[in-house]
Structure formats: C-alpha cells, structure tokens
Amino acid sequence: xxxxxxxxxxxSVRLRIEQVGRFLAEHRPxxxxxxxxxxxxxVFPLKALQSFGYPFVVHMGQKGYNGVAILSRYPFSTTxxxxxCGRADARHITVTLTEAKGASGITIHNFYVPAGxxxxxxxxxxxFKHKLQFMDELRAWGGxxxxxxxxxxxxxxxxxxxxxxDVWSHKQLLDVVSHTPVExxxxxxxxxxxxxxxxxxxxxxxxxKIYSWWSYRSPDWAAANKGRRLDHIWLSGDLAGSLRAMxxxxxxxxxxxxxxxxxxxVTLEL
DNA sequence: ATGGTAGCCCCGCTA
Numbered sequence: 045x046x047x048x049x050x051x052x053x054x055x056s057v058r059l060r061i062e063q064v065g066r067f068l069a070e071h072r073p074x075x076x077x078x079x080x081x082x083x084x085x086x087v088f089p090l091k092a093l094q095s096f097g098y099p100f101v102v103h104m105g106q107k108g109y110n111g112v113a114i115l116s117r118y119p120f121s122t123t124x125x126x127x128x129c130g131r132a133d134a135r136h137i138t139v140t141l142t143e144a145k146g147a148s149g150i151t152i153h154n155f156y157v158p159a160g161x162x163x164x165x166x167x168x169x170x171x172f173k174h175k176l177q178f179m180d181e182l183r184a185w186g187g188x189x190x191x192x193x194x195x196x197x198x199x200x201x202x203x204x205x206x207x208x209x210d211v212w213s214h215k216q217l218l219d220v221v222s223h224t225p226v227e228x229x230x231x232x233x234x235x236x237x238x239x240x241x242x243x244x245x246x247x248x249x250x251x252x253k254i255y256s257w258w259s260y261r262s263p264d265w266a267a268a269n270k271g272r273r274l275d276h277i278w279l280s281g282d283l284a285g286s287l288r289a290m291x292x293x294x295x296x297x298x299x300x301x302x303x304x305x306x307x308x309x310v311t312l313e314l
Numbered sequence: 315a316t317g318g319t320a321g322c323c324c325c326g327c328t329a
Contacts, residue, residue, distance in 0.1 A: 055329085056321060080329085082322065108322045109329090159329055163315060171328085203329095219315090260329090261318040304320080304329085 046288075047147045047312045048073040051154070051199035051275055052296075053257075053305035057081040057113065061089050063299060068096045071293065073309055074117050074144075077154035079201045081111030081134075088113070104134040112137045112154050112200075118144040120152075126185070129177050146314030150283075153187065155200035164224045172221060175203070176230065183234035187280070198240060198278040201305060204231045209250045210273035222272055240278035243310045247290045257305045258297055265297060277310045286312040 050073040054060050057078060068076065076098070081088070083105045093101055093115055102123045103113035111134045114123075120139035128135055135156040141147050158178055161171030187198055206228045208214040217223040235242065248254060255271025262268050279287060289311040296306045 059321070080321095108327085161328085165315090168315085259318080260320050263318080301320090 045145045045147060045314050047075075047144065047150070047314055048309055049075045049077070049152065049197055049199065049277065049312075050307045050309040051077045051079070051201075051277060052307040053079040053156070053201040053275060053303060055080045055082070055303040055305065057083050057093075057111070058087070058089055060301070060303060061092050063296065063303070064093065065096050066299075067293065067296060067307055068098065068115075071307070071309065072097075074147075075141075075152060076115045076307075077152065077199045078113040078115070079111070079154070079156040079305075081105050081113050082108055083111050102137055102139060104137050106132075106134050110134045110156060112156055114139050114152065114154055116141070118142075118147065128181050129174060135178075147312075149194060151194060151196040153196065153198045153200075155182075155198065155202060157182075157201065157203045159203050160221045160227075162221060164219060164221045164226070175221075176226065179204075179227070179230045179234060183230070183237065186234075186238040187240060193282070194280075195283050196280040197283065197310075199276065199308075201274055202231060202276050203274050204228060205272040205274055206231045206235075207245065207250055207273075209253050210255070212253070212255070212270040212272070217272075222274060235278060239281045241281060241284045241287075243277040243279050243287055244273070244290050244292075244308065246279075246284065246287060254292060256292055256308055260304050275305055275308050277308055279310075279312075283312060286314050288313050 160175035
C-alpha cells in the first residue's frame with residue numbers, strides 16, 4: 045500500500061481552516077500533522093476537519109500559542125503527548141496506525157520545537173536556552189525506533205535549518221537563530237544517533253536548495269526567496285527503502301492570508 | 315542584537 049504523510053505549521057488552525065480543507069482536497073494525504081494550531085482544546089475545529097474526510101483526529105492545544113494535531117484517514121491506537129522541558133506546552137503528539145495493512149504499527153511523532161527567540165545566546169535569551177534544552181531532551185529520548193525496531197516517522201516544525209542549502213545564505217545566517225552551528229550540529233547529531241533518515245534530503249540531496257518557510261516580514265517573499273527549511277520528515281531506518289516521493293507544496297505560501305510555512309509530504313510504498 | 319509582518323485577543327507576547 046501507499047502511505048502519504050504531510051506536515052504543516054498552519055499558524056492558527058481556526059483562521060486557516062478553509063486552507064486546510066483545500067490542501068487536503070487537492071493532495072489527499074493519508075495523515076496530516078499540524079503545528080501551531082493556536083487553539084484551546086474546547087474550541088478546536090474537530091467536526092470541520094473530520095468533514096474533510098479525516099475521521100481520526102487527535103489534538104493538544106493551548107490558548108494563543110503552540111498546539112499540535114494529527115488527522116488521519118486510517119484508525120490509530122493510543123496516542124500520547126510528551127511533556128518537554130517540564131512545561132505543559134503543547135509541542136508533541138504521537139499516534140500509532142492500527143488498521144492500514146502495510147502501515148499498521150507505524151508510529152508517527154509530531155513535534156513543534158521552540159523557535160528560540162532572536163538572540164542566539166542561552167545566557168542572554170531564555171527562549172534560546174529553552175530551544176537547546178528541548179533538543180537535548182529529544183536527543184536523550186531518541187525516538188525509540190532503534191531499540192525497539194518498530195517503524196516510526198518523525199515530522200514537524202523543528203525550527204532548525206540544518207544544512208547549508210536549507211537556507212538562502214549560509215554565511216549570512218550563521219548568527220541567525222535556526223541556522224547557528226550549535227543548533228544545526230545538535231539537530232544533526234540527535235537525528236543521526238537515533239538512526240533517523242532525513243527523507244527530504246534522501247530524495248533531494250544538497251546542493252539543491254529546499255525551503256519550507258518564508259518570513260512574513262519579507263514584502264515580496266517569492267521574488268526575494270529568502271527561505272529556510274524548518275519543517276522536516278524523518279524515517280526510521282527500516283522505512284528508508286519504502287520512500288518513493290517527497291513534495292514541498294510551495295504554492296500555499298501564495299494563497300490569501302497564508303501561513304508562513306508550507307506543507308511537506310512524503311509517499312511511502314509499504 | 316537593524317526592521318520588517320502576522321496571530322493571539324487586550325495589547326504585549328510569540329513567532
């Protein structure tokens with residue numbers, strides 16, 4: 045069977061509920077992971093999302109900030125939420141698919157790593173310190189794919205552009221949060237140690253430029269094209285051979301009132 | 315360590 049999994053930082057799921065519907069109608073992924081839903085649980089637009097053909101939905105939100113959700117066309121079993129850095133932030137949610145033929149047993153982790161503020165110094169900036177601590181905890185956790193051998197997919201807005209060609213100018217962004225050496229080396233180390241495969245780069249290696257985010261602060265994002273690859277899809281090693289396709293849906297950035305992130309999708313043949 | 319825009323929902327905080 046084919047399994048397609050998408051990730052999208054939606055930056056308010058309520059404001060952009062129609063855009064979610066349009067993306068789902070046009071691309072029909074089996075699973076969509078959202079970040080920055082910015083929505084408390086009691087006002088989460090569950091019915092609207094289910095009406096798009098995704099009956100199985102889990103979400104964890106809070107007022108105004110953060111928030112993650114997973115929509116699926118297939119059933120999944122127990123879901124869980126990890127509390128990172130001792131905070132009740134809604135930055136992680138996970139499901140395990142149960143009734144999808146070849147995809148049964150695959151666990152999908154959806155993460156929203158802290159952006160980290162503006163100053164790349166943990167002593168001067170509490171938010172950057174939080175981001176580094178979050179990555180330390182990710183590293184210690186690992187994903188459990190290696191010890192158990194169970195297939196897993198990790199997606200999300202990891203808020204780090206790890207490679208030189210994941211940003212519009214490597215040199216100009218070396219001091220900019222999301223591309224500093226301390227962040228890029230931490231992300232690559234924790235990915236490698238746990239045996240995760242970077243699915244996007246597996247299919248489209250450097251030096252091709254790949255971006256998934258363009259700042260709202262750029263007046264003409266498309267012409268300037270000063271993007272960064274902040275959104276990622278990682279596969280446990282046993283799934284690497286099943287990877288068939290990867291797509292960055294750049295066009296959503298040009299929609300009316302867009303998210304600053306665009307969806308990233310992988311297709312697996314299981 | 316510039317300023318720029320966007321979303322939250324009360325206006326400053328986070329991105």
